Amino acid sequence: MNNKERMITLNVTSPVLNKEAKTKRNRWPSWIGYTAMLWSALYGALHLYWLLGGAGYPFKNEGMGLFAAMVTNLPVQIGGIVFVTLCLMGIGIGLVMQKPHYRAFSRRFAIAYSWGFSVALLLFIPDTRLIAAMAYAFLFKFDFNWEMLNQIICIIGALFWMMAAVVYQRKTRHAREYCGRTDDGETSLLIRWGRWMTMIAVLAPIPYALIRFSWALDIPLGIDPQFLKDFSTANPMARLTEWVFGSVCIIGSLLTLGLIQKWGEVFPRWFPFIGGKRVPIMLAVIPASIVAIAVTAAGFVFTFGIIATALHLGPMDNILHSQGWGAMGPMIFWVPWGVALGLAAIAYYYRRRSRCSRCGRG
Template identity: 75%
Template sequence: MRLFVFKKERMITLKLTSPLLNYEAKTIVNRWPSWIGHAAILWSVLYGAIHLYWLLDGAGYPYKNDGMGLFTAMVTHLHPKVGGIVFATLCLFSVVLGHAIQKRQLNVFYRRFAIAYLWGFAVALLLFIPDTMLISAMAYAFLFKFGFNWQMLNQIFCIIGALLWMMAAVIYQRETRQACKFCGRTDGGEVPALVRWGKWLTMIAVFAPIPYALTRFAWALDIPLGVDPQFLKEFSSANPMAHVTELVFGSLCITGGILTLGLIQKWGEVFPRWFPFIGGKRVPIMLAVIPASIVAIAITAAGFVFTSGIFAMAFHLTSMENSLHSQGWGPMGPMIFWVPWGVALGLAAIAYYYRRRGQCSTCGRG
């Protein structure tokens, strides 16, 4: 730590050392494999306790349909009591298994069961609890419309829990195959499969949003692509900003696709020289990975909701079937590509990370 002292127009630099501040080599963040499992357990204890509170008729139960119909999260279709019991039980099992994997003494069967359960629990938190709120909030933010409520906060909290359990499962898997906990590399030096498939995953993520973008551009130009002309006319009349909104939504998809290309292009590793101030400098890995991962999670969750709704209509399981069919394929059809879009984007971001990461500071493998 440096302390700058001004005295008689001279700047004197004093070096101070402290064992509490000298974490240059090993910070809490850099030692995440050692505490991530405990953080996941703590999350499950907290969220399980919250569900028990709701089971006892506590206020603030967030899983409500609120008239969203097909656009609501899967968990809202459960009775509140049933949902509370299910998630309280899932949290309890995750705590038990979390403690078990910390001891590293499970046999092969229980080890595989623990890994499968924790991954399944994390995926359930990502797919069954979030709805379309997160992706809508991101999109409308570009129109300077911001909204935040307890339901969205609950969804974000569950996504954090899912990520914690995913990382805890990854660390346990690495330990069971004698790989480095920090980087996952082994003495074999094999290239991760995601790196080999990174180009194809990226291209899927680039092209998947195009059908959605095309319909939105068409509506912005009053072209009834995939919808009844009368419906488009009434929709535009009822929403003065409809044309601007659809133009922005379509543009975000195209812009996102172009940025996604950076995961496999040189300009995704080094800023182009015409960039002011940062031209020619290397792109920080997390500057690409973190935003891509956040968007991938939001898109996948929303896409799962849309896809479930489409199948519900196909098998006549919803009363909204007739009204949506009368509007045409445009409002819902392009969303069938959202799950592949989100999954491909998330995997492409991981492949980008694996490809660009350097030598591991812990095991020395590179």
């Protein structure tokens, strides 16, 4: 074969190879349901092991009080039975979701279980330690243990079940399971509301940042002056910590703004090496999603604590009375912050995604 023939062959086969490569990447809807079932089987077996007396049960309050996840209030016997039951149900429902026929009751029950289980794994299991570890990483302080690893495992399981639910819903409404597009070409509601979601996610962390900056400047905003003085004296790194925590929130807020700005789609010209190039979609979506999950989970714990405090149900009541509203007040914005950030990231993805390699729709 001469050079000319080789060039013709490459030109003909390259599109085919490229299409096959894209097809392999886009096969996730065909295996995500089985992956969710496999996760349920493995995690259910782990809880069965703990239920039978095995060591390593991860749901421990460890003196965190109302700062701990709600599931830590369950003893190993009750927690084991609950999780084994939920995981067994997941396997059965996952098998139902693989069937080509969709009866009304089974469809609604499968969707309700998938989303309900996912939300429970995200809200009731992670506690404040994950977001704290992410924040302290900027101070080069790393503290990781089995309890935190278990929380990450549960978050991964929640994502599996969410993705399985999305694929199942697309199948039942006769949309493309790989991209969710329909024949009528309707615009996603998230795209239309994406700008508002982004602005909420931009503004929500500002109160927390302002509180931290004021403490760094030795201004006792929302806190007892003597407590701030004693805390700063006992912790030489206190002011630096406040500056870092506040700055992380402000920088995150500015980066979130990029989800609706041109520089969030194309790198500014002054960027070295990559200036003028398109921003990879996942470079924005993945970090935003990780922060959204961690912030929402921690915010849920804080909000539950604040409500319990208002009802005088727990020790956090003493914390607020001794320290002031600044110790917990700004965290009430964390749930809307996390939810809005997650929705904004999804809207950004849908707005920027390219033409589907399967159905050819843009």
